[in-house]
Structures are given as structure tokens and as C-alpha cells.
Amino acid sequence: MRPAAAMEPAGKGAKPHAGRPDAPAAADAERLIEAIELLFFGYRDFVSEPDEILAAYEFGRAHHRVVHFVGRNPGITVAELLDILRITKQSLARVLRQLIERGFVEQKTGEKDRRQRRLYLTSAGGELLDRLMAPQMDRVRNALAAGGPGGEVAWREVMLALLDEEHRPEVEQIISKEP
Amino acid sequence: MRPAAAMEPAGKGAKPHAGRPDAPAAADAERLIEAIELLFFGYRDFVSEPDEILAAYEFGRAHHRVVHFVGRNPGITVAELLDILRITKQSLARVLRQLIERGFVEQKTGEKDRRQRRLYLTSAGGELLDRLMAPQMDRVRNALAAGGPGGEVAWREVMLALLDEEHRPEVEQIISKEP
DNA sequence: AAAAATATGTCAACATGGCTGACATAAATT
DNA sequence: AATTTATGTCAGCCATGTTGACATATTTTT
Structure with a gap:
């Protein structure tokens, strides 16, 4: 019932001639659902190691995100950080105050x-970020290698296409830094 | 300071001859960090549409996850669901009670x-799942298409390789259903 | 048959990190 | 001089995670 039902009432995708069982459409849905679940499981494992490291500092994921984006964007303003994280300034203020x-x-x-308060990591902040980032980099390095030649490029394209179209230019700009 | 520092103290990856500036290693780190951020931004947008739908039901992401995995695995037991979600039974009990x-x-x-309580979606549950899944399927369909031919396979391989090695067989089994 | 292990439920208390609303301040812009 | 902007802060609420203790029904082991 489930995988088929997941397509029928929604009925937005390819739906050649409704009524009879539709093997191609079901297989299509199946592919997409597996991809949805890969994102769930991938993200779940992706944050698991940092979570353990953070616990030793009595910090949480919220702190990780702030440390990450401040580290990657030294001098970032509060407003810019809020735009990346998509949380309220009150929520940010709490973790930011603790980090400071x-x-x-x-x-x-x-x-x-x-008026702006530009944010920077201290040396302790930089060290924390290094510790948090190391397992994620190892994980991603290993995963991208598994994609084979060209797989990395394809993976990136898919991940970028997963974004809301309106966010793509902004995100491309945020993630790419020239050294 | 940031991208370089992110590699130095960790010092686990390729690190040919320490000391002098190391352009290849820095470029390598850059690539990986961009991938890390793509996962963050991708996941952020990926859950945004379901979040809006859920709000109309006064449900949250926790309900979404339960509805999704019960829908995909009709008759799943509580223990199996706990293993997928990685939360405590008390946390699950709360949202499960509301859904029931x-x-x-x-x-x-x-x-x-x-002793087991096997879980199933009602017809209302199936309809909710369809509504939640529709935008995610559209998004994923579109994203996979952007990867070009072969891109989908590569994307899947990378996502799977992103998992803890010990989880891969289990996850492969969970996500693949025969119709 | 009795004992132990298992699957599940439940009560209570607590922490994190989202949220809204209201208001304050300093600096820049009009 | 008036307004807008960037930021901070207080207060409280809500969702969802946590731990610990204990209860019940059922199955498995001894």
C-alpha cells in the first residue's frame, strides 16, 4: 500500500494513464523515496561525531553551526549569520553569548x-572548529572518493539542485572562498 | 586563517611535508568544506516544505519522521522504529500517542x-504522508535530473558512503522495498 | 512450573534550542 | 531632527530531546 499510495493522491509527477497499476511510476517513486531516506540517514550519521565532541564542551549543535560559519566567514555580521542559520536573533543570542x-x-x-558587531573565532574557537570539522572532513573525503571519478562533481550538482532555486546563488557564494 | 587552520591541527589527511604553505592540501580542504556546507544547506531546504505542511496539522518534524517510516514499513514494531530514529522510547511515545x-x-x-505493537498508518495517515512526501519527491526528482546521466548513481553511492560503515547494510535494507 | 528476559508503556523531571512579543540603544541615513 | 537600521535583551512559551524508575504482558530459559 505505502509506496504506491505515496504517488497516487499526490498525482503531480509523471502519471501516464491513471487507473491501472503503473509499474514505471511505482519504480520511479521508489527511487525517489530511497533518495529521500538516504538524505535522512546520511545527515543523521553526518552530525553524530560532532555531537559527541560538543558534549565534552557542554555545547550543542547550535553552537557547532555558529562556530562553523563564523570560522568560515571571519568578520561576519550578526545579520548575515542569522540569514544563514534561519533562526531568530533571540535564539542566536543565547548560543552566541555562551560562546563569547x-x-x-x-x-x-x-x-x-x-553599529555592526563583527564576529571572529578566538584561537580556542579555531581549535574547537578544527576538532569538529576533522571527522566531517574525513567522512566526506571518503564518501566523495566512493563516488568515483566524476562522482564528486555529480554529487555536488545534485546537492546544489536540491536547494530552493532562489537560494542557489547565495549558497554558492557562501560556500566558495578564495584562499 | 580559517580554511588552512581547519586542516593543520587535525593533521590526519594528506599532509606531504609540514611547515610551508601547502596549496594542494588547502584546496583539498576547501573542496571538503564546501561539501560539508552543501549537506547543511541541502538538508535545511529539504525539510522546509514539509515543515510548513506539518504546521497546519500542529505537528512537527518528529511526527513527520514517524509517519514516514511507519508508512514505508507497515507493521513496523516500536523497537525497530526506535532503532531507525535513534531517540528514546519516551520521546517516541509522546509523538506516537498524539498520532494515534x-x-x-x-x-x-x-x-x-x-508483546509487539505493530504500527500502521490509517487512511488519514497515508494521506498526510502523501502530502508531506510530494514536495520532497519533486525536489529530489529535479535534483537527480540535474546530475545528468550517471549522476544519480554517483549521488547515491556518495550518500551511502557518507554513512557509518557499520550502518550501511542496515540502511540499504531499510530503504529498499520490493513492490 | 518458576525464573528470567523481552517488548512495550508510563510517570516525572529536566535541558536544549526553537519561537513570539516588547522594548532599548547606538549609529547611520534621510 | 526624524527615521531607519543593526544589535541586544528580558520574559515566557513550546517542541522534542534526555535520564531514571517502575509496571505489565508475554515469551524464553532453566
Whole structure:
């Protein structure tokens, strides 16, 4: 019942001639559902190692995200960070305050616009980020290698296409930094 | 500082001759970090549409996960569901109770082992799942198409390789159903 | 048959990290 | 001078995760 039912009432995808059992459409749905679940399981394992490391600091995933994006974007403003994380400033303020109090993040008043508080990792913050990132990099390196030659490019294209179209340019800009 | 520092202290990957600036290693790290971020942004957008649908039912992501895996695995036991979701039975009990009370999930005593409570979607549950799955299927269909021929296979391989090695056989079994 | 293990449920308490709403301040812009 | 912007903060609520303890029915083991 389930995999078939998942397509029928929705009825948005390819649906050649309704009524009779439709093997191609069912196989199509099956493929897509497996992909959906791969995303779920992949993400689940992907965050598991950082979660353990964070526990030793009494930090959570929210701290990880802040440390990651501040580390990757030194001098990022609060507004920019909110836009990436898609949370409210009150939620961000809580974890950011803890990170600052405990010396992992520091703020500097913007030079051009002195209303801004630009965010930077301290050296302790950089070390924490390294520890959090190491297992994720190992995992991703290994996974991309498994895709074979060309697999990495295809994987990236698919992941990018998974984004809302309106977000793609922004995300491409955020993820790519020139050293 | 950031992308380079992200590799140095970890020092597990390719690290030819330490000391001097290492352009290849930095480019390698950059590639991997971009992949890490693609996973973050991809997952963020991936759950955004279901979240909106769920809000209309006053349900959350936790309900989505239960409905999804019960729908895909009719007759699944509580223990099996706990193993997939990796949460405590107390956490599961809360959302499961709500789903049962509101008529989206039903339980049947196991025939062979009468201690088990086997879980099924009701017709309302099936309809909810269809609504939740539709935008995700559209999104994934579109994304896989963007990978070009062969891209889908490569994408799947990479996603599977992203899992903890010990989980791969189990996950492969969970995601693949014969109709 | 009795004992132990298993599958599930439940009560209670707590933590994290989302959210809304209201209000404050300093700096930039109009 | 007035308004807008960037940020901070207080207060409280909600969803969903956690631990620990204990209860019940059923199956398995001894």
C-alpha cells in the first residue's frame, strides 16, 4: 500500500494513464523515496561525531553551526549569520553569548559601520572548529572518493539542485572562498 | 586563517611535508568544506516544505519522521522504529500517542509475538504522508535530473558512503522495498 | 512450573534550542 | 531632527530531546 499510495493522491509527477497499476511510476517513486531516506540517514550519521565532541564542551549543535560559519566567514555580521542559520536573533543570542563568555568567539565593532558587531573565532574557537570539522572532513573525503571519478562533481550538482532555486546563488557564494 | 587552520591541527589527511604553505592540501580542504556546507544547506531546504505542511496539522518534524517510516514499513514494531530514529522510547511515545489519538497511526498486537505493537498508518495517515512526501519527491526528482546521466548513481553511492560503515547494510535494507 | 528476559508503556523531571512579543540603544541615513 | 537600521535583551512559551524508575504482558530459559 505505502509506496504506491505515496504517488497516487499526490498525482503531480509523471502519471501516464491513471487507473491501472503503473509499474514505471511505482519504480520511479521508489527511487525517489530511497533518495529521500538516504538524505535522512546520511545527515543523521553526518552530525553524530560532532555531537559527541560538543558534549565534552557542554555545547550543542547550535553552537557547532555558529562556530562553523563564523570560522568560515571571519568578520561576519550578526545579520548575515542569522540569514544563514534561519533562526531568530533571540535564539542566536543565547548560543552566541555562551560562546563569547567562554572565549570561543569574539566581537569587534565594525570599522565602516559602527553599529555592526563583527564576529571572529578566538584561537580556542579555531581549535574547537578544527576538532569538529576533522571527522566531517574525513567522512566526506571518503564518501566523495566512493563516488568515483566524476562522482564528486555529480554529487555536488545534485546537492546544489536540491536547494530552493532562489537560494542557489547565495549558497554558492557562501560556500566558495578564495584562499 | 580559517580554511588552512581547519586542516593543520587535525593533521590526519594528506599532509606531504609540514611547515610551508601547502596549496594542494588547502584546496583539498576547501573542496571538503564546501561539501560539508552543501549537506547543511541541502538538508535545511529539504525539510522546509514539509515543515510548513506539518504546521497546519500542529505537528512537527518528529511526527513527520514517524509517519514516514511507519508508512514505508507497515507493521513496523516500536523497537525497530526506535532503532531507525535513534531517540528514546519516551520521546517516541509522546509523538506516537498524539498520532494515534488523532487517528493517523494505529497499532495492532503482533500475531506471532503478542508483546509487539505493530504500527500502521490509517487512511488519514497515508494521506498526510502523501502530502508531506510530494514536495520532497519533486525536489529530489529535479535534483537527480540535474546530475545528468550517471549522476544519480554517483549521488547515491556518495550518500551511502557518507554513512557509518557499520550502518550501511542496515540502511540499504531499510530503504529498499520490493513492490 | 518458576525464573528470567523481552517488548512495550508510563510517570516525572529536566535541558536544549526553537519561537513570539516588547522594548532599548547606538549609529547611520534621510 | 526624524527615521531607519543593526544589535541586544528580558520574559515566557513550546517542541522534542534526555535520564531514571517502575509496571505489565508475554515469551524464553532453566
